[in-house]
Amino acid sequence: MESLDDFINASVAAAHSAKPLKALTELLKKTVSKPDWFAEILPVTDDDEILLHASNELTIYSIKLTPGLQFPPHSHEMPVVIGFYExxxxxxxxxxxxxxxxxxxxxxxxxxxxVGQLDTDVIHSITNYGQATSRAIHYYLGDLINQPRSLWNPESNESMLFDNSKYFEYAKPNLE
Ligand SMILES: [Fe+2]
Structure with missing residues (x-):
């Protein structure tokens, strides 16, 4: 694998294999130890989230987290595999x-x-307690963009249909 296209093609092939969860986890295990390679192949942008691929079987995001911010609880309603490389x-x-x-x-x-895995029914919130930006590749084993799923307002605990602008609006400092 040399380019972003190679990585996406290998990911899509893994998602179509007999054991997609295992194959996608193996692929990330091979690549997370190469942060410089990801820096080379990923698009240069200031955005925290980059959508790399979306289909019925697989959605791929490149996501970076700013230290000190906690994002609101949400569900995905599909298995997730995350490769943390920085x-x-x-x-x-x-x-x-x-x-x-x-x-x-x-x-x-x-x-x-x-590499971490989250089951279909997991509800989580993510945050970075470190000093530096964290970076990871997120595999969602389905069409995340069109999947009805939930988001919670962390202040009121009220649940709602996931909405990307609300997701960023509800981010708050992660004071421990
Ligand atoms: Fe998530």
Whole structure:
């Protein structure tokens, strides 16, 4: 693999294989130890999120997280594989209680290079407690753009249909 096209093509082939979760995880395990290679092949932009590919089987985002910011809880309604290749990122995991409110039940700290998986029903919020920008490739095993999914207002705990502008609007400082 030399170019972004090569990486996307290899990712799509992995998503169409007999065991997509395993194949996509293996592909990321091979690449997360090469942060310079990702810097070379990824588009140069100031955007925090870059959509690299979207189809029924696979959505690929390149996502960077600014230190100090916590994004609101949300679901994906499909399995997720994340390849962390620079910095550290924390996932806070929530369970929905009978009254509909979220309760944080787990904290997972990822430090690059590593690969993480999230099950279909996971509700999480992501943040960067480190000093430097974190960078990761996110594989969503489905059409994330058109998938109805949920977003929670972190102040009111109110759930709503996921909305990208609201997602960024609800980002807040991650004071511990
Ligand atoms: Fe997410």
């Amino acid at each position: 910095g550290c990122e924390t996932n806070l995991i929530y369970k929905k209680q009978s009254n509909g409110e979220l309760l944080q039940t787990e904290r997972i700290d990822f430090e690059a290079p590593c």
